Amino acid sequence: MAALIVVIGVAFFFTYTNGFHDSANAIATSVSTRALTPRAALAMAAVMNLAGAFLGSGVAKxxxxxxxxxxxxxxxxxxxxxxxxxxxxxxxxxxxFGLPSSSSHALFGGMVGAALAGGIGVVWHGVVDKIIVPMIVSPIVGLVGGFLVMLAILWIFRRANPHRAKRNFRVAQTASAAAMALAHGLQDAQKTMGIVVMALVISGHQTGNGIPIWVKISCATMLSLGTYAGGWRIMRTLGRKIIELDPPQGFAAEATASAVMYTTSFVYAAPISTTHVITSAIMGVGATKRIRAVRWGVAKNIVLGWFITMPAAAIVAAAMFGIVNLLVL
Known part of the structure; x- marks a missing residue:
C-alpha cells in the first residue's frame, strides 16, 4: 500500500510539473501579443485544462x-x-534552461528506460505507431498547417484595416487560447491517468483499464494547479524568441495546433506533444512573413531538444531503477 501511495504521489507531482512546464503552450502567443494579461491567461488555461481532462480516455488507455x-x-x-x-x-x-521540450515524451522515455532496466517487455509496435510516428508527423502538420492558415488569413483580410484587424484578432485569440488549453488538458492529464491506472492494477486495487472518477479529478486538478503556477522561462522562448508574433499570427498558430491535438486525441487516441505542435505551428506562421523572420537558430535548438528528450529521460529512469533495485527490492 505504501508503494502505491508513493507512486501516485509522484505521478501527481509529475502532472504538476507538466502543468507549469507546458502552460506556455496554451498562452504564450496570447500573452506575447497582449491579447491577454499573464495572470488572466494562466487562470483561463487552468480552468480549461481542468475541463479538457474529462473529454475523453483514449490517450490514457x-x-x-x-x-x-x-x-x-x-x-x-x-x-x-x-x-x-x-x-x-x-x-x-x-x-x-527555458527549453520547450515535451513532458509527454519525457514520460514515455522514462517508461521505456525503466521497463528495459527492470526486464519488462516494451510494446515496440505501440511505441512506433503511437509515439514515434506522431512525434515526427504532428510537427510537420503543425508547420504546414500554420503556414497555410496564416496565408488564408492574409488573403481573406487583405483589404481590412490593419489596426482594426489586429484588434479583432486579439479578441479572437481569447477563444483560440481557450481551445488550446482545453486540448492540452485533454492530452496531458490523460497521460498521468494512464500511469495511475497501471499502479492501481499492479497493486490489485483495480481490474481492467477503466479510469475512476477520483483519478480524473485528481490528475486534472494537479495539471491545473501547475498551469496556474506558470512557466515563465519557456513562455518567453515560445512567445518572443522564435518570432515576434502579432495577433493574427498568434490566432493562426493556436487554431492550427488545437485542431491537430483534437484530431489525434479523438480519432487516433495518440498521445502527442502539445509543445511540438504549437512550436512548429509558430514556425509555420512566422515563415509566411519571410523565411528569415523565424529565428531558425533558436528553432534548431528546440528541435534538437525534442530528439534527445526520450533517450535522456530513459537513461535517468534506468539509473533510478538501478538505485531502487539495489536499495529496496
Missing amino acids: TVSKGIIETPTGSKGMAILFSALVGAITWNLVTWY
Whole structure:
C-alpha cells in the first residue's frame, strides 16, 4: 500500500510539473501579443485544462496498455516510480534552461528506460505507431498547417484595416487560447491517468483499464494547479524568441495546433506533444512573413531538444531503477 501511495504521489507531482512546464503552450502567443494579461491567461488555461481532462480516455488507455507490458508486484511499482522520476528530472532541467521540450515524451522515455532496466517487455509496435510516428508527423502538420492558415488569413483580410484587424484578432485569440488549453488538458492529464491506472492494477486495487472518477479529478486538478503556477522561462522562448508574433499570427498558430491535438486525441487516441505542435505551428506562421523572420537558430535548438528528450529521460529512469533495485527490492 505504501508503494502505491508513493507512486501516485509522484505521478501527481509529475502532472504538476507538466502543468507549469507546458502552460506556455496554451498562452504564450496570447500573452506575447497582449491579447491577454499573464495572470488572466494562466487562470483561463487552468480552468480549461481542468475541463479538457474529462473529454475523453483514449490517450490514457494508450499509455496504460500500449507502451510497456503491465509489470507486476514490487518491481512493477519500482518501474513506474523510476519512469516518473526520469520524466520529472527532464522537465525540471528543460524548464530551468527555458527549453520547450515535451513532458509527454519525457514520460514515455522514462517508461521505456525503466521497463528495459527492470526486464519488462516494451510494446515496440505501440511505441512506433503511437509515439514515434506522431512525434515526427504532428510537427510537420503543425508547420504546414500554420503556414497555410496564416496565408488564408492574409488573403481573406487583405483589404481590412490593419489596426482594426489586429484588434479583432486579439479578441479572437481569447477563444483560440481557450481551445488550446482545453486540448492540452485533454492530452496531458490523460497521460498521468494512464500511469495511475497501471499502479492501481499492479497493486490489485483495480481490474481492467477503466479510469475512476477520483483519478480524473485528481490528475486534472494537479495539471491545473501547475498551469496556474506558470512557466515563465519557456513562455518567453515560445512567445518572443522564435518570432515576434502579432495577433493574427498568434490566432493562426493556436487554431492550427488545437485542431491537430483534437484530431489525434479523438480519432487516433495518440498521445502527442502539445509543445511540438504549437512550436512548429509558430514556425509555420512566422515563415509566411519571410523565411528569415523565424529565428531558425533558436528553432534548431528546440528541435534538437525534442530528439534527445526520450533517450535522456530513459537513461535517468534506468539509473533510478538501478538505485531502487539495489536499495529496496
